[in-house]
Amino acid sequence: MKKKIKLNPAIRADGKGFLKNLAYDSVIFGFSDGQLKILLMEYHNTGLFALPGGFIQEDEDLNEAVKEGLKERTGLDDIFLEQYYAFGDRRRFDASVLKKILLANGIKPDPDHWMLGRFVTVAYYALINYKNVQPKPDVLSDSCTWYSLNELPLLILDHKEIVEKALNTLRHNLDRKVVGGNLLPQKFTMNELQKVYESILGQELRRSTFQRKMLGMKILRRHQKQFSGKAHKAPYLYSFLKR
């Protein structure tokens, strides 16, 4: 079987083969040091930061395009991913920013270069296990690294708003879906899970209530204890039941 080569959109001059006026951006959440973090790209020689994103090929499902892009950035294949909003304000777009990025990459765009046009972007958020990932920049950017939600750099266009809405959506879905586990390794302690919930909700939770609730849902499997070497009772490890 012939392997499909995916050209990076940025290096194509005409934008052929891609849906016009349409892009996607993904807010990729990870958890480390007790904090929620997201992946950001920094473009060559510009000091500009942006969400990982891309374009959709004409022969590709929207959701598949996003999964594919996610795989390129993170190397991960089976990721919790959810679409949450299409940002379509006309003023969200600013051609000068895109032009700056292209120029810094040695591309001198015509005024009617396809990437300088207006785009509606479909936003997704993903939850991944921080430890499994070595983020990789794309052709236009020289880094793809984690930033704590509390200390984000200035983002291009309306990407700040996109992040905020992602977090809000994640919060609202937290009670409907058992989403928290996607940010942790397969086995984790109750305290680690609680920390994840707390950082998503932005508020502290009562330990006993949280534990009772989680155990009451019957979706956790209890494994052996985890001995940390510290001078206190060792917590059990848990994992989520598949279904």
Added chain:
Amino acid sequence: MKKKIKLNPAIRADGKGFLKNLAYDSVIFGFSDGQLKILLMEYHNTGLFALPGGFIQEDEDLNEAVKEGLKERTGLDDIFLEQYYAFGDRRRFDASVLKKILLANGIKPDPDHWMLGRFVTVAYYALINYKNVQPKPDVLSDSCTWYSLNELPLLILDHKEIVEKALNTLRHNLDRKVVGGNLLPQKFTMNELQKVYESILGQELRRSTFQRKMLGMKILRRHQKQFSGKAHKAPYLYSFLKR
């Protein structure tokens, strides 16, 4: 001030002035005879039914385009409207259906006619007061009328799926937002409100519990009684508090 004329996209041959590959569809909910209903368009001489939808002008915000389209269909201006999903599967599209519609309207499209291409559609749902509306068809269709959710005709493309997802989203938002009132006149009885909730949730609710909950939220104002002429106690009318 010069009035802006909005050309109907269908009668433009080139599709210029519109965003490519992008459309919107709206699931417009109304409530009458104790049932949830939605607005559907039937295209001239085709027997094809579809959701009201349209395209986005290059100088127009996505949300504004949808509001504008909604106003054309319903005459209403200030409508509860919420975006909920962008449908972007490649196989959602079927050129033969669009071709049939165009042919039935006397337009013989080239194989590369813009409307025969692939579209990602951003879906919205709206809640309106049934009584306020005289639905109007657009240029391509000869009717725009209410259909009960239980007895929908066969819909084109993936419009059935779009409706189902709208209803699901509405259900999930029902406890977060006080959404039910948008389907009723300004003043309504508790029983009418309960019927709305029941038809959205697809299940019966306990009268006393429902009333206690609604009154407990402190978002209802009680008005005079409504005398129906029937031989029993008259219910109060309520309205939602603004804020």
Added chain:
DNA sequence: TATTATTGTCTCCTTTTGAGACAATAAACA
């Protein structure tokens, strides 16, 4: 005046949640 259907409210009971208490325990320390 009695009857009927429906409404607003109340009561009782169960379930869920909030807040804290307490014994168990892994390692460090004396």
Added chain:
DNA sequence: TGTTTATTGTCTCAAAAGGAGACAATAATA
């Protein structure tokens, strides 16, 4: 080896919310 420390799993008690039904009030009819 016994004591101390920090943390864990579980339990208890009270408060809040929710389910199920009872009951008096009432608008029109018979």
